[in-house]
Amino acid sequence: MARPKLAVWKFASCDGCQLSILDCEDELLAIADRIDIAYFPEASSRMAPGPYDLSLVEGSITTADDVARIKDIRDQSRTLVAIGACATAGGIQALRNTADVAEWTRLVYPRPEYIETLATSTAIADHVRVDLELHGCPVSKAQLVELVTAVLAGRRPQIPSAVQCVECKRHGTPCVMVSHGTPCLGPVTRAGCGNLCPSVGRGCYGCFGPVEGANTDALAAQFRRLGLPEAAQRALYGGVTCAAPAFAAARGRHD
Amino acid sequence: MEALPNTADAGMTRPRLIDDPRDLLRHFLGQGYRILAPQERDGVIDPAPLTEPEALPRGRVDDQGPGHYRLRDGDPDRWFDYVVGPSGWKAWLYPARRKLWSAERTDDRLTFRDATTAWPKTVLFGVRPCELAAIARQRRIFAEGPYVDTAFAERLERSIIVVVQCARSAPTCFCASMDTGPRAVAGYDLALTELPADHGAAFLVESASQAGDDVLHTLGGATARPRDHAAALDLSRAAAARQTRTMPDDIAGGLKLRLESPVWADIASRCLTCGNCTLACPTCFCSDVEEVSDLSGDHAERWQLWDSCFNSDFSFIHGGPVRSSPAARYRQWMTHKLSYWHDQFGSSGCVGCGRCITWCPVGIDLVAEADRLMAEGTD
Numbered sequence: 001m002a003r004p005k006l007a008v009w010k011f012a013s014c015d016g017c018q019l020s021i022l023d024c025e026d027e028l029l030a031i032a033d034r035i036d037i038a039y040f041p042e043a044s045s046r047m048a049p050g051p052y053d054l055s056l057v058e059g060s061i062t063t064a065d066d067v068a069r070i071k072d073i074r075d076q077s078r079t080l081v082a083i084g085a086c087a088t089a090g091g092i093q094a095l096r097n098t099a100d101v102a103e104w105t106r107l108v109y110p111r112p113e114y115i116e117t118l119a120t121s122t123a124i125a126d127h128v129r130v131d132l133e134l135h136g137c138p139v140s141k142a143q144l145v146e147l148v149t150a151v152l153a154g155r156r157p158q159i160p161s162a163v164q165c166v167e168c169k170r171h172g173t174p175c176v177m178v179s180h181g182t183p184c185l186g187p188v189t190r191a192g193c194g195n196l197c198p199s200v201g202r203g204c205y206g207c208f209g210p211v212e213g214a215n216t217d218a219l220a221a222q223f224r225r226l227g228l229p230e231a232a233q234r235a236l237y238g239g240v241t242c243a244a245p246a247f248a249a250a251r252g253r254h255d
Numbered sequence: 256m257e258a259l260p261n262t263a264d265a266g267m268t269r270p271r272l273i274d275d276p277r278d279l280l281r282h283f284l285g286q287g288y289r290i291l292a293p294q295e296r297d298g299v300i301d302p303a304p305l306t307e308p309e310a311l312p313r314g315r316v317d318d319q320g321p322g323h324y325r326l327r328d329g330d331p332d333r334w335f336d337y338v339v340g341p342s343g344w345k346a347w348l349y350p351a352r353r354k355l356w357s358a359e360r361t362d363d364r365l366t367f368r369d370a371t372t373a374w375p376k377t378v379l380f381g382v383r384p385c386e387l388a389a390i391a392r393q394r395r396i397f398a399e400g401p402y403v404d405t406a407f408a409e410r411l412e413r414s415i416i417v418v419v420q421c422a423r424s425a426p427t428c429f430c431a432s433m434d435t436g437p438r439a440v441a442g443y444d445l446a447l448t449e450l451p452a453d454h455g456a457a458f459l460v461e462s463a464s465q466a467g468d469d470v471l472h473t474l475g476g477a478t479a480r481p482r483d484h485a486a487a488l489d490l491s492r493a494a495a496a497r498q499t500r501t502m503p504d505d506i507a508g509g510l511k512l513r514l515e516s517p518v519w520a521d522i523a524s525r526c527l528t529c530g531n532c533t534l535a536c537p538t539c540f541c542s543d544v545e546e547v548s549d550l551s552g553d554h555a556e557r558w559q560l561w562d563s564c565f566n567s568d569f570s571f572i573h574g575g576p577v578r579s580s581p582a583a584r585y586r587q588w589m590t591h592k593l594s595y596w597h598d599q600f601g602s603s604g605c606v607g608c609g610r611c612i613t614w615c616p617v618g619i620d621l622v623a624e625a626d627r628l629m630a631e632g633t634d
Contacts, residue, residue, distance in 0.1 A: 169534035170351040187527040
């Protein structure tokens with residue numbers, strides 16, 4: 001049987017999720033044995049033409065060219081998976097969505113007239129059909145390997161949908177809100193990072209985006225009881241998943 | 256609460272007096288036991304392996320309230336003035352993640368291997384009465400029902416339980432109204448009561464099993480007098496009297512008459528559906544199983560993980576989740592815990608430890624919500 005063809009694509013992003021693929025050191029050779037890495041410019045100068053069995057797409061859509069290119073990639077891909085906070089929520093660059101992009105361009109670039117950009121940074125799923133999303137900033141190595149394993153086995157990948165609090169409890173990490181009053185987005189955030197921040201006593205920054213049914217109003221009430229100013233609450237939701245609908249709405253309520 | 260029975264005859268050996276709980280720990284360490292005992296870590300006190308008797312969190316006290324837990328210094332001479340921490344004994348007896356089995360595929364053969372790990376002979380030291388009740392309730396489900404979790408049963412069989420009776424109640428404690436504390440009267444091997452400083456002896460040690468008797472014989476120490484028992488019972492009565500929360504007596508039946516109460520929607524508006532209450536609860540036992548395979552497809556494992564009825568996937572069946580609204584999920588948790596548990600297992604699922612109140616990140620108070628529901632009319 002021919003090995004499935006893999007392509008890895010980049011849009012507006014920092015390349016960190018692609019590096020997470022390369023960081024699968026222990027599994028990478030086994031993956032390369034079983035999958036034809038046909039298109040992955042970050043890793044190889046070989047760029048074989050499509051169609052592709054599996055496309056991993058990093059980054060958000062921020063230009064008119066991106067809009068056309070993602071449609072072309074969709075047409076060439078049997079399964080398309082958006083990977084990381086940029087591809088699934090628009091990334092940190094989606095802070096522009098609630099700002100004056102022309103003004104920001106003038107502030108940032110010495111020759112703003114060279115910049116052609118959309119007013120928004122949006123997720124891949126806002127433009128084409130996406131078969132699966134892997135969340136996080138960066139994506140979890142374990143989830144990447146699970147995705148490839150599942151594709152090879154022809155089964156559905158097991159990607160956690162539970163809330164971050166479940167991860168803390170399973171790891172025996174004491175709740176940072178309850179035990180030291182640290183503001184934490186864990187109760188409204190999807191698990192998957194491997195419990196990085198709470199396990200070192202930090203609050204969750206929401207990198208994996210809002211969990212289904214995130215009750216940000218209930219969390220806001222507790223933040224107020226903890227004495228967290230409105231501006232600080234707004235800043236909490238201004239991270240890499242700021243444009244995910246539930247977080248964008250919560251951020252908007254603290255204006 | 257129920258009248259406190261006199262425990263003088265509970266053990267087979269006359270209770271003793273000892274001055275220092277470390278003597279007991281040294282005895283068990285000398286016998287080759289693994290000791291799990293409350294220790295301070297990451298700002299909380301929870302059971303952990305203890306190799307050095309000095310590691311007991313002497314003089315520390317936990318301040319607890321809805322959504323609030325802080326440790327502070329208390330009387331430096333008191334050993335056990337804290338109450339219960341977030342994880343408790345459930346995390347040991349019923350681990351959050353456990354490999355159940357693995358399978359290997361070779362040619363046309365599948366080989367399965369039981370992945371249960373051995374449980375060394377262990378002392379559970381410092382189990383509180385409410386926690387003892389919780390262990391008994393999980394034992395009824397896992398080890399005494401029609402489907403036995405043999406790993407859970409073995410862990411308990413190979414464990415000696417040393418209870419510490421509570422002389423202090425946290426504001427979140429309501430064991431007295433659940434008849435599970437603050438004094439355990441049976442179901443342990445040994446029970447320590449830390450007597451008041453002016454009593455003249457530090458600890459009353461009672462046995463309720465052969466294993467406990469054996470330890471008492473080895474330990475020595477003076478035989479307890481009637482006034483020692485009286486002091487211990489006085490302490491328990493005082494700890495019960497200081498509890499400020501009381502679960503309504505008729506909650507088991509009352510909830511069934513209020514399934515359509517508007518209070519459920521009000522709770523849901525404040526509830527994060529994060530599941531912290533269920534995971535901190537010492538009797539909640541729901542789990543999920545996950546299969547994992549490697550890239551070759553020749554090796555697979557099945558894992559059991561703690562799950563929660565607050566997760567949206569928990570009740571997912573073909574077409575969607577059975578309990579899609581947060582109100583339905585909170586109602587499921589509370590009615591099962593306080594009402595349907597009686598029908599299913601013959602007791603309440605609640606032992607009054609207060610963890611669900613303390614560890615709710617937004618401080619939803621189970622007892623206060625029970626009061627509000629009961630104050631509302633029936634459906």
